[in-house]
Amino acid sequence: MPADLAVIGLGHLGMPLAQAAVTAGIPTVGYRTGPDAGSLTAAELRRMHASGFRITSGPAELGRVRTAVICSPTPRDEDGTLDLGQVEAAARALASRLRPHTTVILESAVYPGTTEDFLRPLLEEGSGLRAGRDFHLAYSPSRVDPGNRGFSPANTPKVIGGLTPACTESAAAFYGRLTDKVVRARGPREAETVQLLETNYRHVNIALVNEMAVLCHELGVDLWDVVRCAETKPFGFQAFRPGPGVGGHTVPLDDLGGPLGPAGGRRLRMVELAQQVNDDMPQYVVQRAAALLNEHGKSARAARVLLLGVTYKPDVADLKGSPAHEIAVRLTELGASVSYHDPLVHSWSVLDRPVPRADSLYEAVAEADLTILLQHHRTYDLQGLSVKAQLLLDTRGAAPTGAAHRL
Known part of the structure; x- marks a missing residue:
């Protein structure tokens, strides 16, 4: 046919x-x-x-x-x-x-x-x-x-x-x-700008809640409880949650003109700032990881760090734009020994070198000086993993309250 x-x-x-x-x-x-x-x-x-x-x-x-x-x-x-x-x-x-x-x-x-x-x-x-x-x-x-x-x-x-x-x-x-x-x-321009607005809306709101995550940590406030309460408001609020960075195929655009528009076209300053905030999150995760290790008498140098979930989205085998890559690079630069586990990713390379993959999840969590949850795949039993982990940094707010250190 x-x-x-x-x-x-x-x-x-x-x-x-x-x-x-x-x-x-x-x-x-x-x-x-x-x-x-x-x-x-x-x-x-x-x-x-x-x-x-x-x-x-x-x-x-x-x-x-x-x-x-x-x-x-x-x-x-x-x-x-x-x-x-x-x-x-x-x-x-x-x-x-x-x-x-x-x-x-x-x-x-x-x-x-x-x-x-x-x-x-x-x-x-x-x-x-x-x-x-x-x-x-x-x-x-x-x-x-x-x-x-x-x-x-x-x-x-x-x-x-x-x-x-x-x-x-x-x-x-x-x-x-x-x-x-x-x-x-x-017309076509209106439809194209719909794509622009929808993508930028996501990134701007994720950036806002990512900044709130940093602030709330400094204030000793549980951001996930704040979001849980705020989302009960039936108007004027949509819940977004923080994370270690923003991945995926759609990228924010802060220049409405782009190469096709008039020279010196207007830039969207809020989108530009949002991108900067989101780009800083992998480094913030690494800073939190190093601080946690230090608080427990360990140095990031030679520490065994296990990354859980390296895809950009839960339950999707796609690494495009995943913040896991930069986090692994920065941890490696600090001298940490980095490994990973992801049920959807059977091989992963960073800096042109394969990252060791944990075959036995619970054994790897127990042996790691620090485990960082980067993506919450549905197969992860965070209650059980938190019991096994020496230290668990939860960047997704998915672990039971008190079972892990949250972003």
């Missing part, structure tokens, strides 16, 4: 979209633009293939679909700007095969203006077609939350912003096959 949908980019955005489409009965082909980095299990992939899903690296099939969704990753460059290289590669591959009446949708995290000022010219120049007249063009922010069992594409509203009203309706008709609710934005 010929594919009706092409998902271009099979990473953390593309694979969940392809899975949702296959589940909805849409014949789907996946097109690679770089290394795959999806979070689907082998069993989920087998079910998709059994339902007709195919992966290709040749662009020929892109000319046979009615809808093409670009989900290519946009990682940060060394200067902090988003790298649109894979989006460009996807656009050029698609443009060479683009047919009239195709609906093209961008889901990658991008700067406002990217769909119109970057993607549109690539598609038009490569195809000889005109967006809004010969083919439909739209942007839709991806709302993927790996590991969240409460929300899936089916019950997560989808925002659509098309180049023209007809473009919006064409994209809405496609997403209406996947989700219960479609929300129409005024």
